[in-house]
Amino acid sequence: MKHKTFFWFFAPTGLAMLFFIAFPLISIVQQSFFVPHEAVLVELENCGPFGCTISTAVDQDATAEIRDAAPWGRFAGFDIYTDRGHLATAELAEAWAETDSLGAFFGEVFDLPFYRALAFTLTYTFVCTPLLIIFGFIIAVSVNSMHRLFKGLVIFFSLLPMIVTPLIGSLILFWMVDSRGVLGTAIQALANDPDLSLKASTPLTWIMLIVYGVWSSAPFAFVVFYAGLQTVPSDTIEAAQIDGASRWQQNRHVVIPHLMPLVTFVALIQLMDNFRVLEPIIGFNASAHATSLSWIILNDLGGETQQLSAAATTSVLTIIGVAILLSPVLVRTWRDFNGKA
Numbered sequence: 001m002k003h004k005t006f007f008w009f010f011a012p013t014g015l016a017m018l019f020f021i022a023f024p025l026i027s028i029v030q031q032s033f034f035v036p037h038e039a040v041l042v043e044l045e046n047c048g049p050f051g052c053t054i055s056t057a058v059d060q061d062a063t064a065e066i067r068d069a070a071p072w073g074r075f076a077g078f079d080i081y082t083d084r085g086h087l088a089t090a091e092l093a094e095a096w097a098e099t100d101s102l103g104a105f106f107g108e109v110f111d112l113p114f115y116r117a118l119a120f121t122l123t124y125t126f127v128c129t130p131l132l133i134i135f136g137f138i139i140a141v142s143v144n145s146m147h148r149l150f151k152g153l154v155i156f157f158s159l160l161p162m163i164v165t166p167l168i169g170s171l172i173l174f175w176m177v178d179s180r181g182v183l184g185t186a187i188q189a190l191a192n193d194p195d196l197s198l199k200a201s202t203p204l205t206w207i208m209l210i211v212y213g214v215w216s217s218a219p220f221a222f223v224v225f226y227a228g229l230q231t232v233p234s235d236t237i238e239a240a241q242i243d244g245a246s247r248w249q250q251n252r253h254v255v256i257p258h259l260m261p262l263v264t265f266v267a268l269i270q271l272m273d274n275f276r277v278l279e280p281i282i283g284f285n286a287s288a289h290a291t292s293l294s295w296i297i298l299n300d301l302g303g304e305t306q307q308l309s310a311a312a313t314t315s316v317l318t319i320i321g322v323a324i325l326l327s328p329v330l331v332r333t334w335r336d337f338n339g340k341a
Helices: 003-031 060-069 089-098 102-109 113-144 148-158 166-176 182-191 202-229 234-242 247-275 279-283 293-301 308-340
Strands: 041-048 051-058
Touching: 003 308, 089 102, 113 148, 113 202, 113 247, 113 293, 113 308, 148 202, 166 182, 166 202, 166 279, 202 247, 202 279, 234 247, 247 308, 293 308
Parallel strands: none
Antiparallel strands: 041 051
16 A cells, blocks of 8 residues: 555544544643642631621632633642552551561552552453453354354353443342342352342452453453454364364364464453453442542542542553553564564
8 A cells, every 4th residue: 555545544543543542641641740729718807796707718819810820730740649549659658667567568558549449450450351361262162163053042142241231231230149139149048148248348349340340341252252263274173183183182272373363452452441440340339349440530530529630640540550561462462473574
């Protein structure tokens, strides 16, 4: 393709990325270095028949004038990044100096809101991603080996988690795991504990959210791997069968190496998607036991006092975290591309 043709072909996409991705990112980074202006307070003297009193009020005109002069707010540098709501550098140094064991130190660290959310986010990401890839591959291989009369029905039921809206799916499972729901009652019976509640336990809540994450995302991996299985060379499979290779050996030495580019693709997509986990926490109303970086951003933006600077700072830290997570996969992809070139 000629350079001129490629330029006009890519121009609409490039402009859309510039206006809807690049400029908002620049704005978010800039907002993370500013804090809102402090209100200008004035003392007012109110005199009545019983004497005079002094009250404090906000000078709306002076405050508006300051905000008009500096609409971004007051420059704070990296103070927001290091405050207690984010990296909490002072609190970490104090905990390191006062605690005498790593267990006590990490206990202090995970009491901080940012690190508590980061712990769940990383746990959710690194547990859900490999599990959904494994389950998606198993489902794809199983469906591919079925008789064609049953494939359509099994594919339909396998894709149900993708058809159901994530928030609706989490709400349905939320009702099912309730102590009065089907799963909640069954778990109480199996554990022989009528007072057991998944919603009241932090570890059980984490497990519940991870199970939902795998259930809702495995169909995507299944679709990708099932499409990839249709491109596996039949001659190679037949040669492996003639050589006496078992089904496990065929999958290990023929199918999996053939699907490795798709595994990398699914891992990239799901790492980004799982790192910004939000809907399950809202749907399960699990913020008392599990919070994520995206939940912190939403919480900062909600309420009467919107903390735009705090939300922007968490957004920047989230983007940095995604870049760090994706770097090994991107490096591997780059090396494979250069090797083939």
